Amino acid sequence: MAELAELSDRTDATRLVVLVTPLPPIANAPVPETPPALTDAELAGREWPALRASIIDIAAALDRLDATGGSESARVRAEAEALLRTLLAAGDADRAERLLEQLSRPYDPAWRKRFAADNPDESL
Amino acid sequence: MNFFDPHLHMVSRTTDDYALLARMGCVAVSEPAFWAGYDRSGVEGFRDYFRQLTEFEPTRARQHGIEHYTWLCINAKEAENVALSREVIAMIPEFLDRPGVIGIGEIGLNKNTPNEATVFAEHVDLAARLGELVLIHTPHLADKLQGTRMILDLLRDDGRLAPERVLVDHVEEHTVRPVLNEGYWAGMTLYPTSKCTPARAADIVERYGPERLLVNSAGDWGPSRPTAVPDFIFEMRARGHAEATIRRVVLDNPLAFFAGCKRFEPPARLAP
Numbered sequence: 001m002a003e004l005a006e007l008s009d010r011t012d013a014t015r016l017v018v019l020v021t022p023l024p025p026i027a028n029a030p031v032p033e034t035p036p037a038l039t040d041a042e043l044a045g046r047e048w049p050a051l052r053a054s055i056i057d058i059a060a061a062l063d064r065l066d067a068t069g070g071s072e073s074a075r076v077r078a079e080a081e082a083l084l085r086t087l088l089a090a091g092d093a094d095r096a097e098r099l100l101e102q103l104s105r106p107y108d109p110a111w112r113k114r115f116a117a118d119n120p121d122e123s124l
Numbered sequence: 125m126n127f128f129d130p131h132l133h134m135v136s137r138t139t140d141d142y143a144l145l146a147r148m149g150c151v152a153v154s155e156p157a158f159w160a161g162y163d164r165s166g167v168e169g170f171r172d173y174f175r176q177l178t179e180f181e182p183t184r185a186r187q188h189g190i191e192h193y194t195w196l197c198i199n200a201k202e203a204e205n206v207a208l209s210r211e212v213i214a215m216i217p218e219f220l221d222r223p224g225v226i227g228i229g230e231i232g233l234n235k236n237t238p239n240e241a242t243v244f245a246e247h248v249d250l251a252a253r254l255g256e257l258v259l260i261h262t263p264h265l266a267d268k269l270q271g272t273r274m275i276l277d278l279l280r281d282d283g284r285l286a287p288e289r290v291l292v293d294h295v296e297e298h299t300v301r302p303v304l305n306e307g308y309w310a311g312m313t314l315y316p317t318s319k320c321t322p323a324r325a326a327d328i329v330e331r332y333g334p335e336r337l338l339v340n341s342a343g344d345w346g347p348s349r350p351t352a353v354p355d356f357i358f359e360m361r362a363r364g365h366a367e368a369t370i371r372r373v374v375l376d377n378p379l380a381f382f383a384g385c386k387r388f389e390p391p392a393r394l395a396p
Binding site: 037038046094096097100101103104105106107108109111112115118119 | 236238241265266267268269270273274277296297298324327362363364365
């Protein structure tokens with residue numbers, strides 16, 4: 001659905017919530033295909049320019065946030081720094097998944113009970 | 125390479141986009157019913173929209189050799205109005221037998237509210253009773269993980285839809301695993317600043333394999349690129365993937381899923 005609608009929701013959505021409910025283990029996961037044919041040097045050479053640019057973009061954005069001295073900028077900077085700490089602490093795999101989990105509201109397996117309590121006339 | 129974009133809101137795009145897509149190898153698009161950027165004032169607004177999806181857009185697409193398929197529903201953003209939602213759901217069967225209509229979608233959740241869950245469950249009931257395929261929108265940003273898990277719960281509660289007849293869309297790294305583990309098809313939406321990028325979608329294909337994975341542009345009236353699927357093709361090629369693997373994700377998989385609709389006729393350009 002439309003990305004503008006997503007962005008309009010960002011004020012609420014950027015609130016940091018630590019995921020407390022772990023995802024279930026991989027069960028019957030599809031078998032990955034043969035890895036792509038790029039060599040180590042080819043892959044490194046391909047990834048480095050974009051990685052370098054992205055890291056500099058982050059640094060420059062943090063500088064801009066600092067320059068304002070405002071409380072909202074400080075909040076966003078703190079959230080970004082928390083994500084960077086997660087990134088660096090995530091180990092050698094699944095970094096994107098860990099960051100997305102950190103940016104997510106937690107899943108409550110008992111959500112049906114909560115809904116039923118809030119809306120006793122509706123049953124799901 | 126020929127490709128099929130299974131999620132593209134062409135009502136929001138220009139005819140130039142159809143022309144460009146055709147030149148890039150697009151043989152088919154499918155257009156789920158979605159939010160217009162404002163809440164419609166009543167059920168007749170949806171009737172007009174469904175006519176646009178089933179009459180005007182297929183004609184416009186055909187002028188460029190592209191097959192146009194569509195999905196019908198009231199989207200999650202308007203599902204807070206349960207009474208209106210029920211009127212729309214009751215009207216959908218009038219349109220289901222029209223050429224190109226594939227099923228019920230994109231239904232789903234937006235803010236994961238009780239009303240959204242109620243309307244989602246009633247759409248699922250309609251699809252189960254009529255034997256229709258289902259296309260599911262998963263929520264945005266911070267709501268995606270919670271909403272995706274709730275959607276899987278609701279599908280399990282109903283229990284009548286075979287997983288191979290359901291496509292769960294907008295998956296990312298933190299939601300793709302439970303969707304695939306439960307046997308559903310999974311769609312990856314390639315957006316400029318949210319959802320997946322072509323590179324991250326290629327990462328997911330490398331991790332899980334091409335089985336039951338699709339990519340789409342979800343091009344609409346917001347920041348989006350209707351040519352995002354060709355971007356994915358080029359990303360996969362640059363990584364050295366076989367043409368057959370790429371074709372499976374961008375053409376064979378959508379065709380296999382859509383073939384579950386009893387009314388589905390493959391794109392004319394693919395005829396032998």
